[in-house]
Amino acid sequence: MNEQPSKTNKPWYRRGTVRALAPLSVVAVIAGGAALAPSLASATPSLPAVSAQQLLAKVASSKVDAFSGTMSLSTDLGLPQLPDLSGTANPFSLLSGTHTLQVAANGPDQQRIALLDQLSEYDLIHNGTKFWTYDSETNTVEEGTTAAHAGTKAEKSAKSGANKQYPELTPQAAAQQLLTNLSPTTQVSVGTPRTVAGHSAYLLVLTPKQSGSLIGQAEISVDSATGTPLGVTIYPVGSSTPLFDLSFSSVSLTAPSASRFEFTAPKGATVTPFGSNEKGTGTSAKGQPTEQSLNPEVLGTSWLSIAELHNVNLAQLQQAVSGAGSSVTSGSNNSPNSDGGSSQLTGGAVSGYLNSLLGGGANVSGKFGSGKVFTTNVISVLITNDGRVFLGAVTPKVLEADANAQGSK
Structure with a gap:
């Protein structure tokens, strides 16, 4: 991940269009794209057999909260073909196609995630009590501290988001939301093992029992050694093409360098307090x-x-x-x-x-x-x-x- 991002899109984590993506996986389970390239999930490793309950327990007991890597996000919401946006990041590009994100985390107090496109990048950095967002397209920075954001509903949301164990829009966070909302209306099973980002992984399969859902099933790729979710894929009913697919293409399950979480506003950037564009109304x-x-x-x-x-x-x-x-x-x-x-x-x-x-x-x-x-x-x-x-x-x-x-x- 570039320490000094170059050019980027509008803040992806606050866009209505982008925030609607995770809810689709989460709406399905709160409930509870295009297909991945072969390089992201391939080969069938030989692993000891496990039951669905054993695999659920393995994920629940996973202690990995320090990692870094590159992720692929694919979405296919069944919408008509989007117009050509010339490779520039924008609020609508995430409604379809495949996008690249980079992430680094060292526990709940040091996290960084970036959305990358051909000509743009957007970063969200959290380091201790401080956090920043950087939009390279407008060369603007928003900054704040967790101590300063403890009053309004929006500020409490920002604070709680900064202190979550996993950064938003990662396989770990998506899997956590899916599994937190498991219910008797979900059939849980184990699929064929796979290799994800060079790691052998079990496949946990969640299938809704309720009629009326447009979700056919959800799959969670689980690192066989640590129990860490490496990918989450959601399929519509009767389709083999995912509507939501978030998986690591490369990942290291060790603590990144402390320098990954340092941030200095680029020269000439406009710096404003976090949330200053939102009014009390x-x-x-x-x-x-x-x-x-x-x-x-x-x-x-x-x-x-x-x-x-x-x-x-x-x-x-x-x-x-x-x-x-x-x-x-x-x-x-x-x-x-x-x-x-x-x-x-x-x-x-x-x-x-x-x-x-x-x-x-x-x-x-x-x-x-x-x-x-x-x-x-x-x-x-x-x-x-x-x-x-x-x-x-x-x-x-x-x-x-x-x-x-x-x-x-």
């Missing part, structure tokens, strides 16, 4: 919804869990889309290999793509009122006319039933 500086204003709630149980968001409507989403398209245009102008014309085409393509999605959907009505439902083979979304959004890895029938149970506002 719960809306961002651009007027777009935040987690606080959306007030998310979890409905349903196990594999049929869904999320309910508030204070959202189609007009608001379309306005956000237009703003996002503009940000891609302006951000692309910073690219050394871009020109203004191609940047404007890219921004227009993204805006047009999402406007097309929001313009589709089927009109529905019920006890929740009226609205539109959108669905792919891995996710369903209901946007009501009274400003709520229901979404989850469930069929539209399940989604509408939960919305009916909530009634109208």
Whole structure:
């Protein structure tokens, strides 16, 4: 991982699009892409037989919290082909295709993770009581301390996120979320061993017993020596193509150098306090919804869990889309290999793509009122006319039933 990142995208860990990725695996289990290249998971090692319960215990007893490596993230949410974004990191690229991340951790107090693209990089660094984010596309830094972030709901969230055992968006964190929410509605079994990032690994398979879920099964690759999760893959019902695949392509299960967690703002970078762009009203500086204003709630149980968001409507989403398209245009102008014309085409393509999605959907009505439902083979979304959004890895029938149970506002 570069100590001084060069060029990057908008903060991936706070984007609605990116934050929706992990929830898809997690929504399925809270519930509880494209295929990996052969180099990430190949060969069949000879390992002693274990039962599902023994493998669960092995993962639970794993003590590895210091590691570093490179990960591959693949997503396939069943959406139409994204427009060509010229290799520049942006909020929409993570909705499909394969992306590279680098990670380093030494316990819960030293963590670093970076999202890499051809022309960009975004870093989140946590070292003791201090943490930073660096966006190379805008050459901006946000900094804070865990002691200073202990008041508001958003600040408590930032503090708890910085102190988790594993960095967000790693196989360990994804597996932890899956296994924490196991229930009798999940069949647990052991699959064929595999080799992941040069490590022999057992395969733990989680299969939902409930009908109405769009998730066919989840697989966790577990290091045979340490019990550390090395990869998590989620498959839709009836498909061999993952909707979510996060696996190490290379990894060292030893403590990284302390210098990996040091950070100095690059020359000329704009440095601001963490979260200073969020107002007390719960809306961002651009007027777009935040987690606080959306007030998310979890409905349903196990594999049929869904999320309910508030204070959202189609007009608001379309306005956000237009703003996002503009940000891609302006951000692309910073690219050394871009020109203004191609940047404007890219921004227009993204805006047009999402406007097309929001313009589709089927009109529905019920006890929740009226609205539109959108669905792919891995996710369903209901946007009501009274400003709520229901979404989850469930069929539209399940989604509408939960919305009916909530009634109208």
